Amino acid sequence: MTTPQLPAPPATDAGFVPPSVGRRFGALVIDWVLCLLVSYFFADPVRDGWAPVVVLIAEYGFFLGLFAQTPGMYITRIRCLSWADGGRIGLVRALLRGALLALVVPALIMDGHRRGLHDRLTGSVIAPVPAPTADQGR
Template identity: 35%
Template sequence: MASSSAAATGPTEEFRYPGNRLGLPEDGQGSVATWGRRLLALLIDWLIAGLIASVVMGRPMWAGGSDFGVMHSALFAATTGILTGFAGGSIGHRICDLRVLPVRDGKTFTAPPGLLAGILRALLVSLLIPAVIFDRDRRGLHDLAARTIVVRR
């Protein structure tokens, strides 16, 4: 007779892979994005915001300064928030073949998440900590607060 602790260690019907509970496929299009792709998309967006800040401030990114950091962060939050809200993903998401979908009542939808969700996500990602605390479906606190999930396009 198997012990109850042995039965509890394997996958349950509720959780077999990230996104299962939300009706997403395990692999391929529509599956939950991997950490590598998400990190690369973030780095691309951060670099693009830095390049724009360099043009606006009239000096290179590596020159730094607190005013440059504020401009860089503001541009990052604005560009990623607006693009995610209205288009379902930032430039980095597009390059990495990712999409941000809204999650409502345990179901995902194909429409973009909306401006408020996009801005909320971007602001929380800017704080970093919400992005590194996540659940079994690879949804960080920023995704949970904005009620979104990042999937492969």
């Protein structure tokens, strides 16, 4: 039995191709709708605009920190990884990333790897979920 070789971290992978802005935006829209629905349990999101933002930051902290994907990212087949080593970014960096994303402006300024300021400040990158291989079913 052989151990599968882990993919190269995005920072050192010359062939790294980030997902499209459309997939990222689609994931964000799905997550935002979920945040609006959840915030209805404790506030009126129309009147209390802070409620869905707080839920979004908490969602990012929990899901990105533990699973590298929010529900929207799962549906659009993207994930958030550490730029340096390709692993999960952890709870603290995920919360910081969510707070920076809530500011909106950092997300609009991207580099060649489609990393917004919120990604660069937290050492993260959005990457596509690899397609399953035939070996994964064994």
